[in-house]
Amino acid sequence: xxxxxxxxxxxxxxxxxxxxxxxxxxxxxxxxxxxxxxxxxxxxxxxxxxxxxxxxxxxxxxxxxxxxxxxxxxxxxxxxxxxxxxxxxxxxxxxxxxxxxxxxxxxxxxxxxxxxxxxxxxxxxxxxxxxxxxxxxxxxxxxxxxxxxxxxxxxxxxxxxxxxxxxxxxxxxxxxxxxxxxxxxxxxxxxxxxxxxxxxxxxxxxxxxxxxxxxxxxxxxxxxxxxxxxxxxxxxxxxxxxxxxxxxxxxxxxxxxxxxxxxxxxxxxxxxxxxxxxxxxxxxxxxxxxxxxxxxxxxx
Ligand SMILES: [Zn+2]
Numbered sequence: 001x002x003x004x005x006x007x008x009x010x011x012x013x014x015x016x017x018x019x020x021x022x023x024x025x026x027x028x029x030x031x032x033x034x035x036x037x038x039x040x041x042x043x044x045x046x047x048x049x050x051x052x053x054x055x056x057x058x059x060x061x062x063x064x065x066x067x068x069x070x071x072x073x074x075x076x077x078x079x080x081x082x083x084x085x086x087x088x089x090x091x092x093x094x095x096x097x098x099x100x101x102x103x104x105x106x107x108x109x110x111x112x113x114x115x116x117x118x119x120x121x122x123x124x125x126x127x128x129x130x131x132x133x134x135x136x137x138x139x140x141x142x143x144x145x146x147x148x149x150x151x152x153x154x155x156x157x158x159x160x161x162x163x164x165x166x167x168x169x170x171x172x173x174x175x176x177x178x179x180x181x182x183x184x185x186x187x188x189x190x191x192x193x194x195x196x197x198x199x200x201x202x203x204x205x206x207x208x209x210x211x212x213x214x215x216x217x218x219x220x221x222x223x224x225x226x227x228x229x230x231x232x233x234x235x236x237x238x239x240x241x242x243x244x245x246x247x248x249x250x251x252x253x254x255x256x257x258x259x260x261x262x263x264x265x266x267x268x269x270x271x272x273x274x275x276x277x278x279x280x281x282x283x284x285x286x287x288x289x290x291x292x293x294x295x296x297x298x299x300x
Contacts, residue, residue, distance in 0.1 A: 001299050002229065004037040004199035009070065010188070012044045013055035016252035017062045019270050020203065020236050022283075023290075025068050026270070027233050028201040030287035031298055037199050041073035046086040046187050056080060062253045066263050068283050072195075092190050093182035096220060097143065097175065101136060105149065105219050106175065108134035108141040124168040143176035145216060153214035158231045158298055170212040189213045193222055201231045201298070231298045236273040 009025050011017060032039045043059060045051040056077050063070065074080035086093075100106050109129040116125055125144070134141055147166050155162045175186040182190075188209075192200070202210065210230055217225040256266050267280035271289045274296065280286045290296040 001034050004032075004035045004229065006040060006072075006195065006197050007032050007037045007199040007201060008040040008042045008073075008192070008195070008197050009068075010042045010044050010191075011059050012047070012050070013052055013059060014047070014050035015055060016058050016254045018251040018253065019266070019273060020251070022062075022066060022068070022253065022266060023236055023270050023274070024201065024203055024233065025063075026283045026286050027231070027290065027296065027298055029068055029283055030291075031199065031201055031231060033284075034299055035199065038071040039069065040195055040197070041070040042191060042195070043074070043080055043084070044086065044184065044188065045080070046181065047184070048181075053077065058254055065253070065257065066266060066283065086187055086191070089187075089191065089194065090182070092194055093187050096186060096190050097182065099220060100145070100175065101143075103219070105146045106136060106143045107146065107172075108132075108136045108138060109144045109172075109174075110134055110138070110141050122169065124170075125172050127172055130172070140178050142174045142178045144172040145175050145219065147172050147212075147215050150215050150218055153211050153218065154226070155210060155214055156227060156229045158229060164211055166211055166215055167208045170208050170215075173212050175216070185209060185212050185216060189216050189220075189222065189225060192228065193225055196224070198224070198228045199231075200228055201233065203235050204232050205235060207232050233298060234295045236270070 007028055009028050011021060029039060031037070041063070043056060045056065060076055074084040107130055111125070111128055115128075117123055119128060120126060127148070129144070136143060147170070152163050152165045155164065173185060174183045177183050210232070214226060253266055256269070264279060264281045267282065267286045268278065270286060271278055271280045274290060274293055276289050276293070278289060280289055291299070
């Protein structure tokens with residue numbers, strides 16, 4: 001197993017943490033421990049419409065309840081707000097946007113969501129504004145990335161280098177939203193660069209994001225990100241275990257706690273969803289159980 005210096009768990013406070021989040025945190029903590037990496041907690045709170053104080057508090061309550069360790073980052077909501085909020089790093093994001101703009105790698109887009117959907121029902125963007133030469137300083141335009149300047153990304157994964165083009169749904173993805181706020185892909189990449197993250201563990205649902213961020217890193221010549229190693233794991237819904245409840249609320253850790261559940265109730269439920277009927281008391285024991293399942297054995 002390679003040695004790494006830093007990984008992160010990066011929840012978005014737009015809902016209560018659920019079993020799938022804890023699966024991902026457990027795999028991250030286990031890989032960090034095996035590889036000597038420190039784990040940072042980074043709460044992606046830039047989207048102020050979705051971020052909610054209740055959900056930020058829930059992140060700390062849940063990590064403490066389940067005793068999932070982290071070495072760096074905020075210890076409580078107050079530290080998050082005062083020192084670690086993405087709002088404190090807006091200058092960092094703006095600097096990257098300026099760099100992209102100066103290099104001619106952006107274009108302005110005035111399309112509404114419904115116009116995009118009308119042109120393509122799957123929501124992918126075909127570049128309608130690419131040749132319109134709209135001003136980037138115009139009101140209410142989003143800034144899109146010239147993803148057509150690159151053919152493919154080379155992604156270092158725990159199982160070798162994967163070369164891949166950009167999925168259609170990510171074509172010309174937005175790096176600055178219409179309200180002027182930096183978009184998720186840009187902020188996430190900027191943070192990983194800023195904090196020196198070299199190991200990233202994510203669910204398979206974020207694979208398109210990983211590709212998009214590699215395109216962005218390439219256009220920014222951000223080598224440290226291009227050299228970071230990625231481990232993507234299946235979601236609980238993708239494996240053969242017992243079906244999870246359809247209601248997302250029933251999978252929230254907060255719900256388990258409200259029913260008097262203990263940490264082992266949560267960990268055992270994750271093991272069960274992954275296909276193993278065993279009692280599991282803590283994250284390390286869960287990692288051991290998950291590692292007996294091929295798809296979850298990240299370090300193999
Ligand atoms: Zn457009």
